[in-house]
Amino acid sequence: MITRIRRNRKYPWMRDLFANHEIKAKDLILPIFLIEGINIEQKIDSLPGVSRFSVDLAIKEIQTAISLGIKAIILFPVIEQGLKSNDAIEATNENNLICRAVKAFKNEYGDKIGIICDVALDPYTSHGHDGIIDNEGYVLNDETVEILCEQALCLAKAGCHVIAPSDMMDGRVAAIREILDRNGFINVSIMSYAAKYASSFYNPFRNAVGSDSNLKKADKKGYQLDYRNNKEHFREVYQDEKEGCDMIIIKPAMLYLDILQSVSNNINLPIIAYQVSAEYAMLKFASLNNSFDFMDAMIESLTSCKRAGADAIICYAAIEVAKYVNKVI
Numbered sequence: 001m002i003t004r005i006r007r008n009r010k011y012p013w014m015r016d017l018f019a020n021h022e023i024k025a026k027d028l029i030l031p032i033f034l035i036e037g038i039n040i041e042q043k044i045d046s047l048p049g050v051s052r053f054s055v056d057l058a059i060k061e062i063q064t065a066i067s068l069g070i071k072a073i074i075l076f077p078v079i080e081q082g083l084k085s086n087d088a089i090e091a092t093n094e095n096n097l098i099c100r101a102v103k104a105f106k107n108e109y110g111d112k113i114g115i116i117c118d119v120a121l122d123p124y125t126s127h128g129h130d131g132i133i134d135n136e137g138y139v140l141n142d143e144t145v146e147i148l149c150e151q152a153l154c155l156a157k158a159g160c161h162v163i164a165p166s167d168m169m170d171g172r173v174a175a176i177r178e179i180l181d182r183n184g185f186i187n188v189s190i191m192s193y194a195a196k197y198a199s200s201f202y203n204p205f206r207n208a209v210g211s212d213s214n215l216k217k218a219d220k221k222g223y224q225l226d227y228r229n230n231k232e233h234f235r236e237v238y239q240d241e242k243e244g245c246d247m248i249i250i251k252p253a254m255l256y257l258d259i260l261q262s263v264s265n266n267i268n269l270p271i272i273a274y275q276v277s278a279e280y281a282m283l284k285f286a287s288l289n290n291s292f293d294f295m296d297a298m299i300e301s302l303t304s305c306k307r308a309g310a311d312a313i314i315c316y317a318a319i320e321v322a323k324y325v326n327k328v329i
C-alpha cells in the first residue's frame, strides 16, 4: 500500500473542512492615521492604499469597518511640526488631535467598535524619540513614564477603550495601570507592545506620521528589542504580564513568527500580531510589480500569524481584506 497523503487535499470541500486556520474580518484591527482639518484624505506614498484622514472622514472609514465586521481600530495622530517639542507636552493636552478624535468616534459609535490608542511620545517630540532625552540623546526612562501616564490618562478621559503603550520604557505598564485605576478607569484595558523589536520595517510608518524627519539618522535600539535575540522577549512579556497588562502585541509580525509562536506557547494572555508598515508595503509593492496577487499573498501572510498563535492582527489592509474574506467565505 502507498500512503497517499494527497488524498486529503483532493477537493476544495475537503481542504476547507480540514483547514486549521482562517482569516475572518473579526480577527483584524484597523490602523488609522489622523490629521487636522475637515474633509481631508491624504494618500501616503510609502504605503499605497493607506491614507491619513481628518476626523470627519475617519468617522466614515470607521463606519465601513464596522459594517464589514472589523472589531477594533488603533489610532495614530500626525502632529503639526509647530506643536512638537523636546518635552512632548502636546501629548498631555486634553484637547489635542487624538483626544478630539476619540471623543468624536465615541460619540458616534459608542462601544460598537474598540478604540485603541497608541501611547508613546514620538508623534510629539521634536527629536522623534518615543521618550524625552538628556543632553547625550539618551531616552530617560522614569521621566518618560511620568509623561506617558499623563498621556494615557488624557486618552482614557476622552473615552478610549484600550491604551497601547509602544514606547518600551521599563515599568510603564504598572505605572499606567496605577494612574488609570486611581482615576476610576478600572475597565480601560492595557494592550502592551511587549515584544517590539528595533526594526527597519517601521520606516513607512514614521514617514506616515512625519516623525522620520525629526528622528533623522537616530535609531531606537537603546529601548526597542535587539532582533539578534530570541530569549529576552520573555523578560518583557512576563514583566508586562506581572505589571497587569491585559493583552500583548508582538511586532513586527511576518519576520518574527518564531517569537510569536514562542509567546503563544507560554503565555495565556490574548496575543496580537502587528503586521507593520513595511511588511504591508513589501506585499503591496511586490504585487504592483506583478510578483503575485496582493490578496493571495496578504491572506497567506495573515494566516501564518494565526498559525503561529496570534488571536488578532493589526493590518493596514484590514478593510480590503475584510471585503475579500466576507465575499469568499
Ligand code: PBG
Residues within 6 Å of the ligand: 118, 120, 122, 130, 166, 167, 201, 202, 203, 204, 205, 206, 220, 275, 276, 277, 278
Ligand atoms: C510609535 C510606533 C511605531 C509603530 C507603531 N507605534 C514606530 C516606531 O516605534 O518607531 C510602527 C508601526 C508600523 O511600522 O506599522 N512608537
